[in-house]
Amino acid sequence: MSDRKIGVLICSCKNRISSRLQKLDSIKEFCSCHPNISFMKIVDELCMEPGLLKKLKGQVDGVLVVLRCTNQKYIAKWKDVLESTGIPIFACEFVDIEKLPLKTDDQTDKYVKLLINAYTAKILAGWEVAREAEPVGIVKMFESIDKPVVNRREFLKMSLKLGKYEEVPVINTKNCIAASSNCQICVDSCSTRALIKKDGKICLKEDRCIKCGWCTVSCPFNCIQIPSFTGPAGLALLENLADVIELNDDFSLIISCAAGCEKINKISPDLIKKHALFIVQVPSLASISYLHLIRAVELGFNRIILLCPESNCPRQKALGKWEPMFSFIKQLLEANGVNCPLQLEKTHNKRDIEQFFYLLKPASRSNSRIKTPIELDPKENDCRLKFVQSLNNLIKTGIKKNKYYDSPLPFYCISINPEQCSMCGSCWEKCPCQAITMEETFQGNIIKFNYIKCIGCGTCIYNCAENAIVIDKKLDLGNLFEELNVVLKIDELIKCKGCPKIIGTRSFIEKVKQDLINKGWLNNVEKIYYCSDCQVMELEHEMLKGIFDKDIHIYRR
Numbered sequence: 001m002s003d004r005k006i007g008v009l010i011c012s013c014k015n016r017i018s019s020r021l022q023k024l025d026s027i028k029e030f031c032s033c034h035p036n037i038s039f040m041k042i043v044d045e046l047c048m049e050p051g052l053l054k055k056l057k058g059q060v061d062g063v064l065v066v067l068r069c070t071n072q073k074y075i076a077k078w079k080d081v082l083e084s085t086g087i088p089i090f091a092c093e094f095v096d097i098e099k100l101p102l103k104t105d106d107q108t109d110k111y112v113k114l115l116i117n118a119y120t121a122k123i124l125a126g127w128e129v130a131r132e133a134e135p136v137g138i139v140k141m142f143e144s145i146d147k148p149v150v151n152r153r154e155f156l157k158m159s160l161k162l163g164k165y166e167e168v169p170v171i172n173t174k175n176c177i178a179a180s181s182n183c184q185i186c187v188d189s190c191s192t193r194a195l196i197k198k199d200g201k202i203c204l205k206e207d208r209c210i211k212c213g214w215c216t217v218s219c220p221f222n223c224i225q226i227p228s229f230t231g232p233a234g235l236a237l238l239e240n241l242a243d244v245i246e247l248n249d250d251f252s253l254i255i256s257c258a259a260g261c262e263k264i265n266k267i268s269p270d271l272i273k274k275h276a277l278f279i280v281q282v283p284s285l286a287s288i289s290y291l292h293l294i295r296a297v298e299l300g301f302n303r304i305i306l307l308c309p310e311s312n313c314p315r316q317k318a319l320g321k322w323e324p325m326f327s328f329i330k331q332l333l334e335a336n337g338v339n340c341p342l343q344l345e346k347t348h349n350k351r352d353i354e355q356f357f358y359l360l361k362p363a364s365r366s367n368s369r370i371k372t373p374i375e376l377d378p379k380e381n382d383c384r385l386k387f388v389q390s391l392n393n394l395i396k397t398g399i400k401k402n403k404y405y406d407s408p409l410p411f412y413c414i415s416i417n418p419e420q421c422s423m424c425g426s427c428w429e430k431c432p433c434q435a436i437t438m439e440e441t442f443q444g445n446i447i448k449f450n451y452i453k454c455i456g457c458g459t460c461i462y463n464c465a466e467n468a469i470v471i472d473k474k475l476d477l478g479n480l481f482e483e484l485n486v487v488l489k490i491d492e493l494i495k496c497k498g499c500p501k502i503i504g505t506r507s508f509i510e511k512v513k514q515d516l517i518n519k520g521w522l523n524n525v526e527k528i529y530y531c532s533d534c535q536v537m538e539l540e541h542e543m544l545k546g547i548f549d550k551d552i553h554i555y556r557r
Contacts, residue, residue, distance in 0.1 A: 002036060002124045002127070004036060004061040004062065004123075004124050004127055005036060005037070005038035005039075005059070005060045005061055005062075006036050006037050006038070006039075006060055006061065006062045006063070006064055006120050006123055006124070007037075007038065007039035007040070007056045007059065007060035007062070007063050007064070008031050008037055008039065008040045008041075008063075008064045008065075008066065008116060008120075009040075009041055009042075009043055009046060009052075009053075009063065009064070009065045009066070010027070010040075010041070010042045010043070010065075010066045010067075011043055011045065011046040011047070011065065011066065011067040011068070012042055012043060012044050012045070024042065026109055026113075027109060027112060027113060027116075028040060030113045030116070031116065034116075034117070034120065036120055036124060037116075037120060038059065038060060039056065039059055039060055046065065046067065046074075046078070047074040047077075050074075050077050050078050050081045051081065053078060053081045053082055053085065054081060054084065054085055056082075056085055056087065057084075057085035057086060057087070058085075058086075060087065061087065061088075061091060061127060062087065062088070062091035062092060062093075062123040062124070062127060062130075063082060063087060063091070063092040063093075064092075064093050064095065064116060064119050064120060064123065065078070065092070065093070065094045065095070066095050066097060066112065066115070066116065067094060067095070067096060067097075068096065068097060068098045069096065069098065072262070075094055078092075078094075079092065088127065088130035088131050088133065088227075089130070089133070090126070090129075090130035090133055090167075090227035090228045091123050091126070091127050091130040091131070092123075093119045093122065093123055095115055095116075095119055096265070096279070097111070097112060097115070098269060099265075099269045099272040099273060099277075099278075099279065100273075100278075107247055107248075110247055111244065111247065114240070114241075114243050114244050114247070115241075115244075117240055117243070118236075118237055118240035118241045118243070119237065121236040121237065121239075121240045122233045122234075122236050122237040122240075123233075124236070125230065125232040125233040125235070125236035126225075126227065126228075126229070126230040126232065126233030126236075129170050129172075129225045129227050129230045129233075130227045130228075132170045132172075132227070133168070133170055133227040166211060167211045167213075167226050167227065167228050167283045168204070168206055168209055168211060168227075169204060169209065169211075169213070169215055169216060169224045169225065169226055170224070170225050170226075170227055171202055171203075171204060171223060171224050172222075172223045172224070172225070173201060173202070173223075175221055175222075175223050176201075176202055176221070176223040177221065177432040177433075177457075178197055178200060178201060178202050179200035179201060180200075180432055181430065181431075181432035181457055181459040182457055182458050182459040182461075182462040182463075183432060183455070183457035183458075183459065184197045184202070184457075185218050185219065185220065185410075185455065185456070185457060186202060186215040186218050186219050186223075186224055187202065188218075189214055189215055189218035189321070190214070190215055191210075191212070191214065191317035191318050191320075191321065192208045192209065192210055192314075192317070193205075193208060194206070194208035194209040194210070195215060202223075202224075210314045210315055210318070211226070211283055211284065211315075212283075212284045212286045212287065212315040212317075212318035212319075213226045213229070213282075213283050213284050213286050213287025213288075213318070214284075214286040214287070214318040214321060214322060216230075216231065216287055216289070217286065217287065217288070217289045217290070217322070217325075218410070220383065220384060220410065220433075220455040221383075222382075222383060226283045226287050228283055229282050229283050229287055231289060231291070231292075231383065234282075234288070234289070234292050235291070235292065235295060237280070238292065238295055238296050238299060239295075239299065241253070241278065241280075242299040242300065242301065244278070245299075245300055245301070245302075248276055249302065250275075250276035250302050251276050251278065251301065251302060252275060252276050252277050252278070252301055252302045252303035252304065252305070252341075253277070253278055253280055253296065253301050253303070253304050253305070254272075254277045254278070254279055254280070254305040254306075254307060255280045255281075255282055255285070255288065255304070255305070255306050255307070256279070256280075256281065256282070256285070256306070256307040256308070256309060257281070257282060257283065257284050257285065257308075257309070257315075258281060258283075259309050259310055259313070260307045260308065260309035260310075261279055261281045263309050263349075263353055264279055264307070264353065265279070267353060267354055267357065268354075271354070271357040271358070272357070274357075275303070275357070275360055275362075276302065277303075277305070284315050284318065284319070285306050285308055285319055285322060285344075286315060286318040286319050286321070286322040288306070288322075289383065290325055290329060290387055290409060291383050291386055291387045291390070293326065293329050293342060294329060294387055294390045294391055294394070295386075295390055296341075296342075297333065297338070297340060297341060297342065297394065298390045298393060298394055301341055302341060303341045303343065304341045304342050304343065305343045305344075305345055306326070306342070306343065306344045306345070307345050307346075307347065307353070308344070308345070308346045308347075309347065309353070311346075323344070324408040325408040325409060326342070326344055327344075328404075328407060328408050328409065329342070329409075330342045332404070332475075333394060333395070336394075336395040337395075338394050338395065384410070384411075384452055384453075384455075385452060388452060388480055388481070391480075392480075392481050395477075402477050402478075403474060403475070403476050403477070403478070404474065404475040404476075404477075405472070405473075405474050406473060406474075407473060407474060407475035409475055410455065410456060410473075411451070411452075411454075411473070411474065411475050411476070411480065412454045412455070412456035412471050412472065412473055412474065413449075413451065413454075413471070413472045413474045413476060413479075414435075414436070414449050414454060414460070414469060414470070414471055414472075414488065415469075415470050415472070415488070416447065416468050416469055416470075416488045416489050417466075417468040417469075417470075418489050418507075420466040420467065420468035421447075421466060421468040421489055421507055422466055422507045422508055422510075422511040423438075423445055423447070423489070423491045423505045423507045423508055424465065424466075424508070425438065426460075426463040426464060426465065427447075427460040427463065427464055427469060428447065430459050430460065430463045431459060431460055432457065432459060433453045433454065433455055433457075434450070434453060435449060435450045435451075435453035435454035435455075436448070436449055436450075436454075436460060436488075437450070437485070443490065443492070443493075444490055444491045444492045444493045444505060444506075445490075445491045445493070445505050446487055446489070446490050446491075447487070447488040447489045447490075447491075448485040448486065448487055448488065449485065449486045449487075449488050450485050450486075451476060451479040451480060451486065452480065454471075456471055456473065458471065489507075491505040491506055491507050491508075492505065492506045493505060493506075494506055494509050494529070496529070496530050496531040496534055497529045497530055497534075498530050498531070498534035498537070498538075499531060499533070499534055501531045501533075503528075503529070503530070503531050509528060509529070512528050513525055513528060516528070
């Protein structure tokens with residue numbers, strides 16, 4: 001349980017919210033009993049008195065505002081005020097209850113309590129990253145990696161407000177393995193080349209970044225996060241929103257970016273309520289990870305619509321990389337007998353969005369409802385492991401031994417050429433995820449491979465001098481669910497010809513033998529099959545034989 005404290009403000013909107021909430025006292029009591037809510041107040045018109053937010057300075061670590069409008073101008077003003085309080089901007093949430101999917105009006109209070117609990121959990125889960133977010137201002141503009149973002153002439157034309165908070169990814173260099181390995185998965189995934197690897201560190205060119213969030217999905221260790229929607233924060237929000245299903249089993253989600261949510265909010269509330277949809281805003285659809293998708297299905301939401309509202313958006317490049325992953329997960333679940341509620345919709349104007357909702361058919365009931373809390377450890381490769389657990393929970397009747405080649409999901413298989421491999425140890429010693437290990441047994445040395453741990457960084461290939469390793473991108477459900485360590489190679493132990501001492505593995509001895517032959521040292525080939533003690537004794541034997549010109553029998557221990 002986090003010890004961070006959240007302040008809750010309910011904007012009454014000229015008593016329009018108060019008239020809908022039947023029992024305000026019960027909501028106050030709920031907030032007072034919540035272990036992470038230390039401040040709660042109902043305000044008549046927050047848009048008319050934004051200075052009230054200044055009173056929260058030093059009292060809370062985050063702010064949750066419950067209101068009945070989505071006026072972006074007022075929200076921008078409130079964020080400006082919050083910026084002066086020292087509260088992280090991305091630790092503030094604004095929840096609109098105008099379009100709550102209610103079956104009866106007397107459920108409003110219960111809905112609001114569940115929403116307060118869900119968004120409080122989201123703020124707490126993403127607070128650490130929100131604290132690290134910095135405004136894009138003078139420092140970032142003149143300390144760009146290659147060249148400044150602005151020159152002096154452009155700088156003089158700028159407004160007085162030099163800092164602006166944007167959804168720029170935050171990089172956690174402490175947990176990043178780029179310095180100790182060949183990993184640059186995030187760099188390769190970035191469609192605008194905003195990420196580069198320099199001196200073993202991942203650096204961000206903010207002038208190139210389009211804030212799509214695809215790098216956060218690509219990073220296997222959650223070292224890159226969008227401050228407004230981190231991986232743990234997204235999971236916390238989904239898991240707590242799933243509690244609403246107990247009130248309304250038709251409860252569904254519609255997820256979109258800021259532009260999409262703005263267009264949805266212009267639609268008649270009756271259309272949203274008709275399909276029991278709750279609007280969730282994300283930085284971009286590309287910031288929704290494969291774990292978020294599979295977890296949303298596992299939690300049992302009746303329908304999960306992901307709406308892309310613009311065709312000319314610069315984030316379309318990232319969406320083009322994200323969409324195959326989405327489609328593959330949907331097809332994988334449906335092929336294994338799972339009723340998948342995921343739906344991707346691309347509509348580019350208000351009329352198309354309205355028509356989409358008019359033509360939307362009732363969703364079939366979800367056949368899953370598994371609500372076991374998931375917590376991600378940023379120091380471990382947990383995202384992949386939790387995905388496997390959720391997928392295993394969902395796929396019960398399907399075939400769990402299928403293999404999918406060229407899968408868009410980040411799972412990889414490694415094979416080793418036994419004739420080329422010399423068991424030098426460079427692969428398992430350099431592997432940053434311990435996906436490749438070596439086990440010593442009485443039969444010999446065994447190289448094992450853990451399918452779940454491998455992230456496909458290529459460090460093993462980079463360090464293999466014999467070019468004996470090949471990596472294939474493949475989703476193998478058999479290895480995925482059984483969590484077995486696959487044996488890549490078994491190397492026999494070789495004993496000395498003169499004594500029972502072990503001198504090495506067959507691969508290593510054969511490699512040394514081949515090197516001696518290539519160099520023309522044929523007289524030394526036979527010596528490599530003896531241990532160092534026996535080699536010394538053999539050398540003494542030859543020296544004495546040359547001196548006394550007769551055989552000297554040497555007794556070995």
